[in-house]
Amino acid sequence: EIQLVESGGGLVQPGGSLRLSCAASGFIFRKHDMHWVRQSTGGGLEWVSAIGTAGDTFYPDSVKGRFTISRENAKNSLYLQMNSLRVEDTAVYYCVRSPVELVDWYFDLWGRGTLVSVSS
Amino acid sequence: DTQLTQSPSFLSASVGDRVIITCRASQGISSYLGWYQQKPGKAPNLLIYAASTLQSGVPSRFSGSGSGTEFTLTISSLQPEDFAIYYCQQLNSDPLTFGGGTKVDIK
Numbered sequence: 001e002i003q004l005v006e007s008g009g010g011l012v013q014p015g016g017s018l019r020l021s022c023a024a025s026g027f028i029f030r031k032h033d034m035h036w037v038r039q040s041t042g043g044g045l046e047w048v049s050a051i052g053t054a055g056d057t058f059y060p061d062s063v064k065g066r067f068t069i070s071r072e073n074a075k076n077s078l079y080l081q082m083n084s085l086r087v088e089d090t091a092v093y094y095c096v097r098s099p100v101e102l103v104d105w106y107f108d109l110w111g112r113g114t115l116v117s118v119s120s
Numbered sequence: 121d122t123q124l125t126q127s128p129s130f131l132s133a134s135v136g137d138r139v140i141i142t143c144r145a146s147q148g149i150s151s152y153l154g155w156y157q158q159k160p161g162k163a164p165n166l167l168i169y170a171a172s173t174l175q176s177g178v179p180s181r182f183s184g185s186g187s188g189t190e191f192t193l194t195i196s197s198l199q200p201e202d203f204a205i206y207y208c209q210q211l212n213s214d215p216l217t218f219g220g221g222t223k224v225d226i227k
Contacts, residue, residue, distance in 0.1 A: 045164070045207055045218040060215035094163055102169065105211050106154045110163035 002026035002109065004078075004095045009114030016085050020114060022078040022095030030073040033098040033105065036080045038091035039113070048093070049080060050105065063089075085118045092116075122147055122210050124219035132227040139195040141222045143208035148188045152212035155184055155193045158221075159204045167206075168193065198224070 008020040020036070036048040049069040050058040057069050068081040078095055093116055097109040123146040133139050143153065151171040156164035166175045168184040171191055181196045195202055203226055208219040 043205070043221055045209075045221075047216040047218075058214070104152060104169070105216060106166055106169040106209075107156075107164070108166050108175065110165070113163060 004097065004109060004111035006093065006095045006111045006114040009093065009116045011117045011119065012085055013120050014085060014087055014118055016118070017081070017083045018085065018116060020080040020082070020093055020095075020116070022080075022111060024076045024078065024095075024097075027097075027109075029071075029076040031100050034069075034071060034078045035096040035098065035105070035107065036067075036069060036078075037094045037096050037107065037110075038089075038116075039094065040091045046091075050098075051078070082116070085116075087118050090116060090118045121215060122149060122213050122217055124208050124210055124217055126206075126208060126219035126222045128222060129220065130223045130225065132225050133198050134227045135198055135200055137198045137227075139198050139202075139224060141193045141206055141224075143186075143191045143193070143219050145189045145191075145210055145212075147213070149210045149212035151187045152210055153184075153186070153191050154209045154211070155182075156207045156209065157202075157204045158207065164207060195224075 005023045033052050035050045051069045066084045070079045092113040094113045095111040096107045098105050099108045125144045127142045153171045155168040158164040167178050172184045183194045205221045205223045207221050
């Protein structure tokens, strides 16, 4: 089955750290650009990070310097290291795939998400 | 950042209705726009990419149009399974951004 399964979410205090993992299966993971996208409780979607097939990484300013995306192709796994967490980082974090056949970053496969809550 | 404004934010419609959702970009984004559907408790699902290309497996009652700053998603005949929230996404400029969503509810 083609799927993405996230893990690692939880409750953390402001200033703390958390590492999210995503296990991919059913497709050739190393061929796809991968992303993390988050959704706040209010419903808004925000792209958080991307990693290309060559390991190049991309971030919006809101998380740059605090979050680090990485991948381990041998394990079909994607990661997100989140440091210096803020209350506004509270959201469901989705592991997301971009299609190989498109050059552009559309999102054609999503995981079920993992909830990150930042609160004291 | 490129802002995407969806309208309406909420609409109430009946099965069989034609539904049109608009997404306006704060600057021109050519045709670098996607549409997603999200049902309660589920992740978003890609419906349309490149403004008007239907993703594989998506019913033909869904269609997209537009370029530049104004885009539309049309559902030609609303079905019970189409009641959901719809989001647009631009990828013309960094960072990628999403619209605020349009909730389609049952009248």
